[in-house]
Amino acid sequence: MPFIEIKGVSYVYPLREGVSLKAVKNLSLSIEAGEFVALTGMNGSGKSTLAKLLNGLFKPTEGEILIDGVSTANEERIFDIRRRVGMVFQNPDNQTVATLIEDDVAFGPENLGLPRDEIIKRVNFALQAVGMSEYRKRDAAKLSGGQKQRVAIAGVLAMRPDVLILDEATSMLDPAGREEVMGVVRKLVEQGITVINITHNMEEAALAKRVVVLRKGRLAIDGTPSQVFSSSLFESCGLTLPPAAALAKELKDSGIDVGTVTTEESFAEGICKLLR
Amino acid sequence: MFKDVAFGQYYPANSAVHKLDSRIKLILTLVYIIGIFFVKSYFGFMLTAALLIIIIIAAKLPMASVLRSVRGILLLVVLTSIINLFMIKDGDVLVQWKIFVITKNGVHTTIKMVLRLVLLISGASLLALTTTPVELADGLESLMRPLSLIKVPVRDIAMIMSIALRFIPTLFDETNKIVSAQKARGASLDTGNIFARIKALIPVLIPLFVSSFRRADELAFAMDARCYNATDKRTKMKKPKIKFSDVLAAFVVLSFFTVILLERYYFPSVGINIDAMIFGGLL
Ligand SMILES: Nc1ncnc2c1ncn2[C@@H]1O[C@H](COP(=O)(O)OP(=O)(O)OP(=O)(O)O)[C@@H](O)[C@H]1O
Ligand SMILES: [Mg+2]
Numbered sequence: 001m002p003f004i005e006i007k008g009v010s011y012v013y014p015l016r017e018g019v020s021l022k023a024v025k026n027l028s029l030s031i032e033a034g035e036f037v038a039l040t041g042m043n044g045s046g047k048s049t050l051a052k053l054l055n056g057l058f059k060p061t062e063g064e065i066l067i068d069g070v071s072t073a074n075e076e077r078i079f080d081i082r083r084r085v086g087m088v089f090q091n092p093d094n095q096t097v098a099t100l101i102e103d104d105v106a107f108g109p110e111n112l113g114l115p116r117d118e119i120i121k122r123v124n125f126a127l128q129a130v131g132m133s134e135y136r137k138r139d140a141a142k143l144s145g146g147q148k149q150r151v152a153i154a155g156v157l158a159m160r161p162d163v164l165i166l167d168e169a170t171s172m173l174d175p176a177g178r179e180e181v182m183g184v185v186r187k188l189v190e191q192g193i194t195v196i197n198i199t200h201n202m203e204e205a206a207l208a209k210r211v212v213v214l215r216k217g218r219l220a221i222d223g224t225p226s227q228v229f230s231s232s233l234f235e236s237c238g239l240t241l242p243p244a245a246a247l248a249k250e251l252k253d254s255g256i257d258v259g260t261v262t263t264e265e266s267f268a269e270g271i272c273k274l275l276r
Numbered sequence: 277m278f279k280d281v282a283f284g285q286y287y288p289a290n291s292a293v294h295k296l297d298s299r300i301k302l303i304l305t306l307v308y309i310i311g312i313f314f315v316k317s318y319f320g321f322m323l324t325a326a327l328l329i330i331i332i333i334a335a336k337l338p339m340a341s342v343l344r345s346v347r348g349i350l351l352l353v354v355l356t357s358i359i360n361l362f363m364i365k366d367g368d369v370l371v372q373w374k375i376f377v378i379t380k381n382g383v384h385t386t387i388k389m390v391l392r393l394v395l396l397i398s399g400a401s402l403l404a405l406t407t408t409p410v411e412l413a414d415g416l417e418s419l420m421r422p423l424s425l426i427k428v429p430v431r432d433i434a435m436i437m438s439i440a441l442r443f444i445p446t447l448f449d450e451t452n453k454i455v456s457a458q459k460a461r462g463a464s465l466d467t468g469n470i471f472a473r474i475k476a477l478i479p480v481l482i483p484l485f486v487s488s489f490r491r492a493d494e495l496a497f498a499m500d501a502r503c504y505n506a507t508d509k510r511t512k513m514k515k516p517k518i519k520f521s522d523v524l525a526a527f528v529v530l531s532f533f534t535v536i537l538l539e540r541y542y543f544p545s546v547g548i549n550i551d552a553m554i555f556g557g558l559l
Pocket of ligand 2 (some may be wrong): 048
């Protein structure tokens with residue numbers, strides 16, 4: 001059984017009396033434990049709504065979401081689900097609750113009512129995992145964007161989650177900050193955590209093993225990065241290829257086939273193969 | 277630029293007083309304030325002032341920082357002294373002009389009232405000067421915990437306080453950004469008369485409110501996602517520990533309190549005699 005099972009899910013935002021907006025429409029998708037998935041699509045395609053459905057912040061209007069066999073609509077297990085499906089949001093300033101970094105990382109475990117020794121152990125572990133141990137006594141407001149997001153990831157890791165959802169967690173960062181955060185994410189994937197990375201950046205999406213594209217609340221494309229980038233639907237979803245893939249496509253159109261290209265590395269490999 | 281401003285009055289220094297447990301400091305400040313109201317003689321005021329000076333020195337605070345908070349109540353002190361001075365009409369008359377009478381008794385009562393106010397504010401400001409707002413909030417939460425038995429949402433109140441404190445620098449930054457953005461569009465925020473300036477603030481305040489609500493919304497989601505309210509038995513990573521210095525501080529302040537009470541109720545003659553010895557005929 002897949003770890004995350006989305007079965008025919010729709011979600012409706014009630015706006016005003018008699019007016020509502022269906023942000024997710026009859027979506028079915030399953031994600032196995034340990035997968036690294038990029039979730040992408042235009043603004044308003046329903047990515048954030050889906051993310052909030054996955055950890056039970058929203059309940060499906062129709063259909064059902066199972067996390068390890070437990071429905072997110074099951075009120076008795078809701079906090080267990082939120083613990084197992086951790087979420088990092090876009091704006092680092094709006095998800096830090098404490099002034100000191102270590103206090104912020106401790107927020108989740110404190111909410112779970114864990115014993116003090118266990119909290120301290122988890123905070124140490126989580127800060128270590130994102131490489132922020134030496135900053136633990138610092139003021140969270142004075143970090144760089146990349147550091148703030150790493151602390152936010154640590155806050156989730158301290159709850160020992162199975163799944164980490166990043167909702168455009170790198171979109172407010174400079175390239176160096178993005179690199180920092182994606183480095184941490186890659187390490188977590190290697191350690192077996194399921195990661196769902198919501199992003200508009202196709203270079204970042206190409207780092208995942210699987211890319212899921214939403215369009216107007218529906219599932220549009222689902223496959224490996226190379227399958228998705230070469231899909232005929234790709235452009236209709238309002239997406240543009242990452243530079244390396246775009247260049248490879250141009251080359252192919254003018255008769256030079258460098259093979260399937262998703263990232264700069266695979267482009268370099270393709271070129272090397274051609275030259276040999 | 278606002279980020280580094282220590283909001284509130286906190287004066288950072290590496291002293292034993294700064295490191296005292298905030299709950300102890302809160303309680304002892306309260307004891308000190310109550311103690312002041314029992315002081316009757318000049319001798320008692322001198323004791324109080326001596327205690328205050330010892331604490332200021334131990335806290336490595338410059339005198340000016342304490343005096344600054346007294347300056348804040350200067351007007352109050354002056355006004356109440358004038359009223360006091362002319363309202364008290366019993367005792368030996370010192371000066372009389374038409375209906376205005378100043379008596380010896382009035383002078384003494386006024387001086388003592390001024391001393392009391394100044395010592396009170398200085399003592400209270402010591403707490404604010406040596407304790408960060410976050411520590412104060414934590415201390416208050418811990419002291420108010422028994423109230424949760426009568427269904428006061430102590431934990432939520434404490435959470436609100438600490439989040440409010442956490443967001444002060446963020447909102448300062450935001451205000452700066454909005455001010456710059458509006459100036460870039462030609463808004464003039466610091467010219468014109470008072471009404472023009474207040475009106476000029478509207479285009480700053482509205483975006484600030486809008487963005488604060490958006491932040492609050494996102495923060496609520498982030499807190500829920502991290503299992504806020506998962507259990508009634510929320511634990512804390514940091515357990516405040518009572519140190520030797522806390523016990524020592526409690527001993528000093530409680531001794532002061534005891535001496536004041538003894539002097540007032542059991543040995544009033546001590547204060548009267550010492551006052552007479554020092555001030556002699558002035559009394
Ligand atoms: N709180 C809300 N109330 C009403 N409608 C909303 C709310 N949040 C989102 N929507 C609407 O739901 C739709 C999907 O929004 P969602 O935020 O899930 O998109 P997204 O894919 O995350 O977009 P983005 O890339 O801009 O983050 C949009 O049309 C949006 O306007
Ligand atoms: Mg979104």
